[in-house]
Amino acid sequence: MVSTSILPLQLDNVSFEVRGVRLIKDMSLSFPAGPRTAIIGPNGAGKSLFLRLCHGLLKPTSGVISWATTEDLNPSDAQAMVFQRPVMLRRSVAANIDYALKLRRIERSERIHRIDQVLGRAGLHRLKSQPARTLSFGEQQKLALARAWALKPQILFLDEPTASLDPAATHAVEEIIDAIHAEGAHIILTTHDLGQARRLSDEVIFLHRGRMLERTPSPEFFTQPRNDLAQAFVRGELLWWNLGKDNRKNKLKQSN
Ligand SMILES: Nc1ncnc2c1ncn2[C@@H]1O[C@H](COP(=O)(O)OP(=O)(O)O)[C@@H](O)[C@H]1O
Numbered sequence: 054m055v056s057t058s059i060l061p062l063q064l065d066n067v068s069f070e071v072r073g074v075r076l077i078k079d080m081s082l083s084f085p086a087g088p089r090t091a092i093i094g095p096n097g098a099g100k101s102l103f104l105r106l107c108h109g110l111l112k113p114t115s116g117v118i119s120w121a122t123t124e125d126l127n128p129s130d131a132q133a134m135v136f137q138r139p140v141m142l143r144r145s146v147a148a149n150i151d152y153a154l155k156l157r158r159i160e161r162s163e164r165i166h167r168i169d170q171v172l173g174r175a176g177l178h179r180l181k182s183q184p185a186r187t188l189s190f191g192e193q194q195k196l197a198l199a200r201a202w203a204l205k206p207q208i209l210f211l212d213e214p215t216a217s218l219d220p221a222a223t224h225a226v227e228e229i230i231d232a233i234h235a236e237g238a239h240i241i242l243t244t245h246d247l248g249q250a251r252r253l254s255d256e257v258i259f260l261h262r263g264r265m266l267e268r269t270p271s272p273e274f275f276t277q278p279r280n281d282l283a284q285a286f287v288r289g290e291l292l293w294w295n296l297g298k299d300n301r302k303n304k305l306k307q308s309n
């Protein structure tokens with residue numbers, strides 16, 4: 054059936070290899086519209102690669118990534134992504150958003166309207182004409198979100214969106230993410246901040262060494278993750294797992 058929603062996003066046996074090393078291993082899952090997903094896991098688990106694959110910035114080595122069939126919409130026109138480090142063009146705040154909208158072939162009067170709207174909502178109006186690269190890090194990240202918001206995505210990928218921000222900027226960014234979600238965008242974010250995962254997700258996917266080890270509704274995940282590595286991660290102990298079983302026992306004994 055033809056619909057106007059690009060969701061669900063479907064992954065079937067998706068793997069990604071670089072020079073014979075499998076970095077993403079056999080992932081099969083589906084993302085319907087609705088619940089917000091947090092992807093968590095230790096550094097190097099494959100969280101960023103996973104998002105890049107979903108967003109089409111990388112092609113799977115094997116397996117298939119597909120979107121719902123839509124009549125009038127190219128799936129890539131209905132998605133946006135925000136990176137850990139904002140990438141700004143050497144032009145004004147407003148022009149950065151305008152450029153992204155032009156790439157989507159949105160006409161001028163609509164562009165002006167959307168720029169005004171998202172700058173207001175993100176609290177950036179007074180910075181409209183300032184060169185984007187002179188903004189503080191937190192302001193740049195807010196601009197990156199405003200720019201994504203202006204595209205009216207059905208799905209928004211966020212890769213550690215507050216990793217380098219202080220608590221106040223983090224709070225502001227989380228409020229913008231909430232507002233984008235409230236407007237109907239599906240949110241998939243990676244984070245190493247468990248507090249953020251709690252605040253911003255309805256379900257958690259736990260990744261470890263390129264594999265999905267668990268997918269659970271957030272309240273359940275944070276009280277009782279099923280997977281033992283996920284339990285260790287939530288307790289802040291995951292590094293010990295790299296020590297091997299015997300050393301791990303010693304370490305646990307020492308800490309008791
Ligand atoms: N282009 C690449 N070439 C080789 N290895 C890569 C490449 N990109 C990522 N990796 C490796 O893949 C693993 C997962 O990376 P990444 O997705 O960035 O992890 P995470 O975001 O969970 O910290 C890491 O071990 C990283 O070194």
Ligand SMILES: [Mg+2]
Nearest residue numbers: 100101102213
């Ligand atoms: Mg990453």
